[in-house]
Amino acid sequence: MLLAELANLPGVSGGEKRVRQAIVEALAGCPVEMRTDNIGNLLVRKGPRRSPHVMLAAHMDEVGLMVVAIEKSGHLKFKPVGGIDSRVLAAKRVRVGAAAVPGVIGAKAVHLQKDDDRKKPYEIEDLFIDIGAAGKEEAEALVKIGDYATFDTAATPIGSGFWRGKAFDDRAGCAVLLQLLRDPELTGFSAVFTVQEEIGSRGAITASYALQPDRALIIETTAAADTPGTGEDFSSTVLGAGPALSVMDRSVIVDREMLTELIATAREAGLPFQFRRFTGGGTDAGAVALAGEGVKTAVVSTPCRYIHSPHSILKESDLQATAALVKAWLLRGER
Numbered sequence: 001m002l003l004a005e006l007a008n009l010p011g012v013s014g015g016e017k018r019v020r021q022a023i024v025e026a027l028a029g030c031p032v033e034m035r036t037d038n039i040g041n042l043l044v045r046k047g048p049r050r051s052p053h054v055m056l057a058a059h060m061d062e063v064g065l066m067v068v069a070i071e072k073s074g075h076l077k078f079k080p081v082g083g084i085d086s087r088v089l090a091a092k093r094v095r096v097g098a099a100a101v102p103g104v105i106g107a108k109a110v111h112l113q114k115d116d117d118r119k120k121p122y123e124i125e126d127l128f129i130d131i132g133a134a135g136k137e138e139a140e141a142l143v144k145i146g147d148y149a150t151f152d153t154a155a156t157p158i159g160s161g162f163w164r165g166k167a168f169d170d171r172a173g174c175a176v177l178l179q180l181l182r183d184p185e186l187t188g189f190s191a192v193f194t195v196q197e198e199i200g201s202r203g204a205i206t207a208s209y210a211l212q213p214d215r216a217l218i219i220e221t222t223a224a225a226d227t228p229g230t231g232e233d234f235s236s237t238v239l240g241a242g243p244a245l246s247v248m249d250r251s252v253i254v255d256r257e258m259l260t261e262l263i264a265t266a267r268e269a270g271l272p273f274q275f276r277r278f279t280g281g282g283t284d285a286g287a288v289a290l291a292g293e294g295v296k297t298a299v300v301s302t303p304c305r306y307i308h309s310p311h312s313i314l315k316e317s318d319l320q321a322t323a324a325l326v327k328a329w330l331l332r333g334e335r
Contacts, residue, residue, distance in 0.1 A: 002026075002178060003163060003319065004155035006171040010095065012064030012081050012148040013196045016040055019060040019174070023193055026178055031187075037210060040195040041203045047187030054189040054333065055213035055295075056180065056326070057204060057284055058173030058220070059197035062166065063308050065149040067096065067129070070140055074133030076103070078149060080124060082198030087121045088309045093152035094129060097143045102152065103131040151310040161316050162239070168312040170197070172302045173219040176323045186330055197284050201251075204284035208291030215258060215296045218285040219326060221314070222246075222276055222301035237303035239315045242272030243322040246299040249276075251286025258298035262329055269328045271321050276301060300325060 011019035020042050024034060033045040042060075063082030070076055076096065080086075089105045096103050107127050129149060133139035155165030177191055190211050194203035208216070226238035237244040245262055246254055266273040276299075289297040302322045305313040 001155075001163070003168070003172055003175045004165065006174050007155045007165045007167045010100070010148065010150040011060055011062050011167065012066070012150055013061040013199045014081070015148045016060040016195045019171070020193065023060070023174065023178060027181060030182055032181060037206060039203055039206050041207045042193040043207060043210065044181060044191040044193070046181055046189060046191065049190075050188040052214035053212070054330070055208075055211050055216045055288075056177055056189060056191045057194055057207070057216060057218050057288065058177045059170045059194040059203065059284055060174060061195055061198050062150070062169065062171070063198050064151070065094065065129070067143060067145055067147045067149065070136050070143070070145065071128070072136050074131070074135045074139040075106070076129040076131065076139065076143065078124070078127070078129055081148070083308055085308070086124050086127065089127055090122055092310045094149040095152045096129060096131060096149045097147035099142065101131050101142050103129040103149065106130045153310050158313065162313055163316060164311055164313050166310055166312065168304050168314055169221040169307050170219075172221045172304065172314060172319055176219050176302075176319065176326065179323050180327060180330070183327060186327060188334070189330060194284055201282070201284045201287035204287040205291065208288045208295060212292055213295055215255075216285070216288045216298075217258070217326065217329070218283050218288065218297065218299045219322065220283050220299055220301040221304040221307065223278070223281070223307045224303035224305045227305065236278035237274055237276055237301070239303050239305065239313070239318060241274045241303070242266075242318055243325050244274050244276040244301045244303055246276045246285075246301065249281050249283065249285075249299075251282030252289050252297060252299070254285065254298045255296040258296055261332065262298060262300065262325065265329045265332050266325055269324065271325050271328070273321075273325065274303075
């Protein structure tokens with residue numbers, strides 16, 4: 001599955017090269033024009049430019065860790081890159097640096113902790129990466145300060161039509177965008193695979209100024225909280241109910257005309273959809289909407305549980321419905 005191929009690649013914010021290379025290879029032979037800008041965005045053009053100029057966007061980067069110190073013991077101290085809850089990190093496997101050195105995130109053993117410490121969640125400062133080095137010199141032969149660490153998680157089918165893996169935010173969106181670019185029925189739009197979304201939508205800023213779209217549709221994943229202990233009003237989205245349409249979040253109020261079109265498109269095509277019922281968080285939409293003289297912008301997302309963690313879960317039917325909705329919306333615009 002395309003999602004698994006993309007999700008398994010390392011691509012922490014600022015280190016998206018391997019993801020970008022895989023996308024370029026996947027587009028080989030397609031009737032598109034591609035270029036990479038100075039910050040690392042992959043800008044793609046399919047067919048002649050139309051009016052209004054439509055841009056689709058999905059970000060390549062994932063949350064991860066960066067090595068900031070190597071201790072005398074050979075353990076690695078790190079900082080998060082992007083928003084990661086430190087409580088999900090202890091005892092997780094990681095791969096460090098270009099050589100994908102295997103490691104485990106460790107902490108002081110529970111029987112060595114004071115009673116008060118046992119009652120508190122781990123802070124980043126309490127954690128370290130153990131790569132099995134006997135000391136600093138041995139560790140420095142394998143990794144260096146500034147190296148990225150990614151979760152050592154392989155995308156795997158689970159249960160009835162679900163997938164488990166890392167980096168579904170937003171390799172799921174990248175998989176959808178790739179599928180649309182390879183679709184022979186679709187033409188006349190721009191696409192951008194952005195970098196550094198997780199640390200402030202930096203790639204989206206430069207890409208929007210370069211492409212100057214009139215309308216933009218951000219293809220994302222969004223948190224699903226359809227889990228025990230979460231009330232319906234706080235569940236944001238649920239798996240199995242189709243793609244989620246945003247009305248607003250902390251970064252953007254979506255264009256109402258585009259939102260109305262997406263709703264009408266879904267209903268006309270008989271596709272499931274839901275509304276994202278949480279106004280926190282943000283996406284590349286906020287940066288894109290403010291580019292130039294402003295861009296009409298909307299967001300369509302695939303629901304995903306346990307986002308920004310070593311193991312996320314999404315439903316394949318939601319991903320397929322996301323791609324179908326965006327395709328139908330593009331074709332509707334041609335009428």
